[in-house]
Amino acid sequence: MLAEKALDLVRELHRSLGGTLSPYNEDKIRQVLEEMQTLYDQNKDGAQFAAEGQTDLISAIQVRHAGIQRNKRCLLAYLYTRLEQIRKMRWEFGSVLPPDVKYNMCEQEVQWFNQYNRLLANYMRSVGESGGLDLTQDMKPPKTLYVLVRCIADHGEFETQDGNTVLFKKNSQHYLLRSECEHLIRQGVLEHIIQ
Amino acid sequence: MLIKDFRRDFYDVLQHQRVLVLVAFDVDALCACKILQYLFQCDQVLYTIVPVDGLQELEHAFLENAEGIRHVILINCGAAVDIVEMLQPEDHVRFYICDSHRPVDVHNFYNAVQVKLLMREDELSSMPAYDDLFRDDGEDESEESDSENDDPETGYKRKRFDDESIIRRQDRRRWNESRVKTLFDYSKFTSYGTSAALMMFELAWKLSKDTNSLLWLAIVGVTDQFVHYRTPRDKYMEDIMSLQSHVSRHNQRGADDENIMSVNCLRVSFEEELYLPLYRHWKLFDSICHSMPIACKLRLWSLKGQKRLHEFLAEMGLPLTQCKQQYSAMDTAMRSEVKVKILEYMNKYGLEIQDVIIPSFTMQYGYKHLLCATDFVYAAAAALESVDRLRLPTDNFLAATEILQRCVSRKIEAGLESAKLQLRGVVNQVQSFLDMHQIISAGPFLYVCVQEGTADSRFFSHPQCLLRLARYTLQAHCSVSRNKRVRSLPLVLGAPLSIEEGRSIMVGIPPLDTDDERKNFFGKAFEQAAESTNTVVRFNSFDSHIIEMKTEDRSKFFDALISILQ
Numbered sequence: 001m002l003a004e005k006a007l008d009l010v011r012e013l014h015r016s017l018g019g020t021l022s023p024y025n026e027d028k029i030r031q032v033l034e035e036m037q038t039l040y041d042q043n044k045d046g047a048q049f050a051a052e053g054q055t056d057l058i059s060a061i062q063v064r065h066a067g068i069q070r071n072k073r074c075l076l077a078y079l080y081t082r083l084e085q086i087r088k089m090r091w092e093f094g095s096v097l098p099p100d101v102k103y104n105m106c107e108q109e110v111q112w113f114n115q116y117n118r119l120l121a122n123y124m125r126s127v128g129e130s131g132g133l134d135l136t137q138d139m140k141p142p143k144t145l146y147v148l149v150r151c152i153a154d155h156g157e158f159e160t161q162d163g164n165t166v167l168f169k170k171n172s173q174h175y176l177l178r179s180e181c182e183h184l185i186r187q188g189v190l191e192h193i194i195q
Numbered sequence: 196m197l198i199k200d201f202r203r204d205f206y207d208v209l210q211h212q213r214v215l216v217l218v219a220f221d222v223d224a225l226c227a228c229k230i231l232q233y234l235f236q237c238d239q240v241l242y243t244i245v246p247v248d249g250l251q252e253l254e255h256a257f258l259e260n261a262e263g264i265r266h267v268i269l270i271n272c273g274a275a276v277d278i279v280e281m282l283q284p285e286d287h288v289r290f291y292i293c294d295s296h297r298p299v300d301v302h303n304f305y306n307a308v309q310v311k312l313l314m315r316e317d318e319l320s321s322m323p324a325y326d327d328l329f330r331d332d333g334e335d336e337s338e339e340s341d342s343e344n345d346d347p348e349t350g351y352k353r354k355r356f357d358d359e360s361i362i363r364r365q366d367r368r369r370w371n372e373s374r375v376k377t378l379f380d381y382s383k384f385t386s387y388g389t390s391a392a393l394m395m396f397e398l399a400w401k402l403s404k405d406t407n408s409l410l411w412l413a414i415v416g417v418t419d420q421f422v423h424y425r426t427p428r429d430k431y432m433e434d435i436m437s438l439q440s441h442v443s444r445h446n447q448r449g450a451d452d453e454n455i456m457s458v459n460c461l462r463v464s465f466e467e468e469l470y471l472p473l474y475r476h477w478k479l480f481d482s483i484c485h486s487m488p489i490a491c492k493l494r495l496w497s498l499k500g501q502k503r504l505h506e507f508l509a510e511m512g513l514p515l516t517q518c519k520q521q522y523s524a525m526d527t528a529m530r531s532e533v534k535v536k537i538l539e540y541m542n543k544y545g546l547e548i549q550d551v552i553i554p555s556f557t558m559q560y561g562y563k564h565l566l567c568a569t570d571f572v573y574a575a576a577a578a579l580e581s582v583d584r585l586r587l588p589t590d591n592f593l594a595a596t597e598i599l600q601r602c603v604s605r606k607i608e609a610g611l612e613s614a615k616l617q618l619r620g621v622v623n624q625v626q627s628f629l630d631m632h633q634i635i636s637a638g639p640f641l642y643v644c645v646q647e648g649t650a651d652s653r654f655f656s657h658p659q660c661l662l663r664l665a666r667y668t669l670q671a672h673c674s675v676s677r678n679k680r681v682r683s684l685p686l687v688l689g690a691p692l693s694i695e696e697g698r699s700i701m702v703g704i705p706p707l708d709t710d711d712e713r714k715n716f717f718g719k720a721f722e723q724a725a726e727s728t729n730t731v732v733r734f735n736s737f738d739s740h741i742i743e744m745k746t747e748d749r750s751k752f753f754d755a756l757i758s759i760l761q
Contacts, residue, residue, distance in 0.1 A: 175241050
């Protein structure tokens with residue numbers, strides 16, 4: 001059916017919107033482009049005949065043209081939404097994407113990602129007074145600057161920003177700057193205690 | 196040095212500083228620690244909390260965490276030892292000690308720079324005067340005499356036999372003797388002062404940061420001291436009265452319908468509670484069987500005692516089928532009558548009001564059962580002294596913290612279950628002591644040892660549970676024994692700590708007739724017995740009447756103890 005494949009692409013995208021990036025479906029995109037090419041070729045011929053006086057062809061041409069337009073819209077939607085997804089991931093995961101996400105991206109997307117990365121880094125360096133500001137850190141305003149954490153594993157000494165050292169020993173509890181211990185919480189060294 | 200103004204000399208000093216908090220393993224300390232945590236979080240004071248189980252661990256934890264730390268808070272630990280001498284801190288380190296153990300070490304009291312005591316002044320009135328303990332001019336002299344003793348030949352040459360120096364030396368000797376005597380008199384008895392949680396709550400109150408949940412923690416702390424025989428009843432009543440005014444201040448609401456509090460708020464109320472352990476979460480019958488005063492008065496371990504209990508229940512009009520099912524499932528009409536009935540008929544069975552009633556507080560939070568302060572203490576203490584061998588002591592500490600957090604009702608229920616197991620263990624052990632006639636009078640004191648390898652012995656390697664067992668055993672023995680003298684005999688109880696290493700734990704409790712003073716002389720006695728027998732005794736616990744030793748040294752140690760106490 002006309003423009004069926006393009007719709008498939010959009011459906012596929014819709015299924016994967018839950019946070020994961022689906023693999024870049026190069027095959028299907030090629031098929032859609034081929035379909036568009038065929039339609040275009042048919043239209044080109046049809047247009048010639050129509051100009052010569054076969055007016056009954058005009059409606060067929062219009063249908064094909066609508067198909068081409070639709071395919072185009074679908075493709076653009078596919079690509080753009082993927083870019084949006086990748087951009088969102090930059091803010092979530094930081095400048096280095098996990099390998100499984102990277103594997104699902106096409107070459108152009110990787111390129112775009114790197115450029116976006118550079119732009120964002122440049123911008124973050126320019127705001128704030130000294131050394132810039134990490135905009136990705138607190139996406140929502142945090143409720144408290146400090147959090148209470150408990151060590152789940154022996155981690156050894158840890159130097160805080162103000163130059164003090166804190167010993168992370170199993171089952172000790174600490175009240176620390178949220179920004180400092182966030183990555184340790186992600187690593188599974190600390191556990192955030194909600195009071 | 197004693198701090199007069201907690202706010203100025205303690206709390207304000209800590210602002211914008213990193214603080215190390217060392218907490219002992221008891222429920223009172225836990226409550227105090229949680230109150231302090233809340234205060235620190237309000238003011239964004241950075242802190243690190245390390246639980247410490249014994250003096251050795253205190254030392255270890257300090258060494259590990261001391262880097263860059265200027266302020267150390269000790270909760271329910273450290274007052275009874277010379278903390279500066281023990282930890283050898285750098286000069287800029289300050290210690291703040293909030294400890295209910297008494298007596299306070301004299302060096303801690305008179306150290307004006309490094310040690311600050313967060314205690315009530317009137318409780319330290321027995322402190323000896325400074326001049327009796329320290330003599331500034333004497334310092335050099337004593338060194339001199341030391342060197343003379345080390346090297347008699349050179350010393351002999353230097354010795355001048357003029358009258359003045361002889362008089363000085365005599366004077367010094369006399370002073371030394373009196374110093375030893377004063378010190379001994381001062382530290383003869385160990386006891387407990389005001390609960391640390393209450394002190395912390397009062398600080399919160401002075402800072403206008405007191406809330407209902409902090410108040411609840413203070414109540415639990417005070418109750419813990421009573422449940423574990425640390426404070427006499429008078430003192431407990433006094434604390435309860437002062438807490439009651441706070442309770443009514445925080446839980447005051449108008450009677451009209453518009454002012455009804457949401458069910459999700461914590462509600463605390465004062466109540467004359469039945470002194471039956473965990474009865475709201477247990478069966479009434481079981482709870483009565485496990486309550487120490489009633490069980491001892493009725494001698495529930497014997498067949499006759501059981502009969503008397505049945506009689507008692509029958510007279511009160513409580514059918515056994517009702518008593519032997521979950522309290523929460525009892526008939527509501529009957530449930531409301533239980534207290535009145537017990538009060539009505541207790542005299543006939545020789546029970547006094549102190550045995551069955553304790554003024555206490557209850558709290559309600561959400562749609563859960565009503566919880567009493569003693570329930571909390573039992574649950575948290577059972578979690579602190581969990582018998583699961585796979586768990587570290589610090590795991591238990593955190594589990595107990597979660598119970599006190601009170602929002603995780605699943606954890607509270609698990610704590611209550613293990614508390615029941617503990618109580619059952621204690622009662623079974625007492626029963627087997629009595630059945631096997633294992634309590635032996637050694638002359639000046641009674642002693643009894645928990646046999647190794649019995650099913651319940653795992654409960655008794657922990658100090659609090661051991662202490663409860665000792666108290667129960669003594670009371671049960673007194674109620675059985677025909678000998679009048681028994682009431683004036685103290686009890687020493689030993690239990691295996693670890694069978695593989697052959698170590699055991701020992702606790703001494705004062706005799707029943709002086710019980711209400713809650714003064715314990717076993718700390719000094721154990722110390723002297725250990726000295727005279729040269730046994731290796733570990734005084735690791737913060738309570739000096741609890742010691743650890745090798746099981747094989749036990750009989751030797753007992754012999755020495757007998758000769759000392761005679």
